[in-house]
Amino acid sequence: MGNMNDAFYERFQKRWMETTDLPPQTVGPLTPYYKLVTKRLKVMPLPILILLSLGVIIALFFLLGSGVTFLTSLLQRGF
Amino acid sequence: MFDSLIIAVYSFARSFIGIITRPYETYRKIINKGTLWELFPIGALLSLYFGINALVKAPAFRPFVLTRHFVKTSVSVVITAFLISFLLWSIGRVFGGKGQYKRFFLGWSYTLIPTFFWFLFTSLLYVIIPPPRTTHPTGIALSIVFLTLSAVLFFWKIILSYLTLRFGLKLDLLRILGILLVSSPIIALYSIAMYRLGIFRVPFL
Numbered sequence: 630m631g632n633m634n635d636a637f638y639e640r641f642q643k644r645w646m647e648t649t650d651l652p653p654q655t656v657g658p659l660t661p662y663y664k665l666v667t668k669r670l671k672v673m674p675l676p677i678l679i680l681l682s683l684g685v686i687i688a689l690f691f692l693l694g695s696g697v698t699f700l701t702s703l704l705q706r707g708f
Numbered sequence: 709m710f711d712s713l714i715i716a717v718y719s720f721a722r723s724f725i726g727i728i729t730r731p732y733e734t735y736r737k738i739i740n741k742g743t744l745w746e747l748f749p750i751g752a753l754l755s756l757y758f759g760i761n762a763l764v765k766a767p768a769f770r771p772f773v774l775t776r777h778f779v780k781t782s783v784s785v786v787i788t789a790f791l792i793s794f795l796l797w798s799i800g801r802v803f804g805g806k807g808q809y810k811r812f813f814l815g816w817s818y819t820l821i822p823t824f825f826w827f828l829f830t831s832l833l834y835v836i837i838p839p840p841r842t843t844h845p846t847g848i849a850l851s852i853v854f855l856t857l858s859a860v861l862f863f864w865k866i867i868l869s870y871l872t873l874r875f876g877l878k879l880d881l882l883r884i885l886g887i888l889l890v891s892s893p894i895i896a897l898y899s900i901a902m903y904r905l906g907i908f909r910v911p912f913l
Contacts (some may be wrong), residue, residue, distance in 0.1 A: 635830055647736065647740070648864065650736075650740075650840060650878075651719065651874065651878055652825060652880070654838060654881055663881075667732075670731070670732075670867060671730070671732035671733070672729070672730050672732075672850035673728075673729050673730070673732065674731065674864070674867060675860070675864075676733065678860045678863045679856070681859075681863065682855050682856045682857075682859035682860045682863060684851055685859055686829060686855045686856045686859060687852070689758035689855070690852060692847070693872065694757035695848055697848065697851045698840070698841035698842065698843055698847050698848060698851045699722070699840075699841075700851070700855065701839070701841045701850070701854050702839040702840035702841050702853060703853070704855075704858060704910065705830060705833065705834055705838075705839035705840075705841070705854070706834075706839055706882070706909065707830070707832055707909040708765075708827045708830040708831050708834065
């Protein structure tokens with residue numbers, strides 16, 4: 630039982646060292662919002678990134694209209 | 709040596725899935741526990757793209773022309789990866805960053821995966837539906853899909869680059885923004901030089 634507790638403690642300590650390796654990020658009064666955003670980006674960020682990108686591109690479409698096709702043609706030749 | 713390579717391929721596969729599903733935790737592991745052997749599978753993945761790029765972009769389907777194009781692209785990407793990562797790491801050190809360059813470079817190498825996907829997807833699309841896009845509704849719809857996918861990969865790349873600077877140099881957000889502010893004009897000048905030399909139109913960063 631003692632060995633098991635030691636092993637558990639060692640694992641806990643290792644994990645603790647890992648997570649406290651960096652001081653927590655704060656951004657003054659915006660810290661709660663920063664934490665809210667990063668919490669969602671730390672695990673499986675793809676759905677949020679897809680929604681965000683779609684929003685940005687639709688906004689760009691309303692701004693440029695059919696000019697988005699020019700941007701696509703430019704990028705398609707860009708590789 | 710063979711064992712190290714097998715372990716590296718396994719670690720790479722785990723990290724590859726990890727940077728999609730749990731980027732934060734995975735990057736901590738890459739920087740703290742990753743080995744330089746993992747650069748081999750990353751290099752192999754990039755070589756796959758360089759091969760496809762040579763087939764799509766080389767002016768003639770001749771072994772010499774294809775090989776020359778392959779070598780030109782791969783050498784340029786390797787040099788770019790070293791230069792950009794070293795630039796960011798050096799500026800990061802000036803900003804008070806701590807960490808070895810080799811660990812930072814390993815983290816930076818994983819940021820080339822979104823870039824790889826963008827270039828691969830653009831190359832394949834170039835063959836299937838070559839530009840220019842028209843202003844017809846189908847052209848606009850395809851443009852929106854293409855730009856959305858490009859933006860997703862771009863945001864993913866930003867997250868991974870941020871995590872490289874965060875874990876590789878142990879810096880906070882403000883200092884990371886400072887590094888980007890100082891390095892952006894240099895990267896822009898480098899990109900223009902690459903464009904003028906006819907190597908990259910969109911830089912493979």
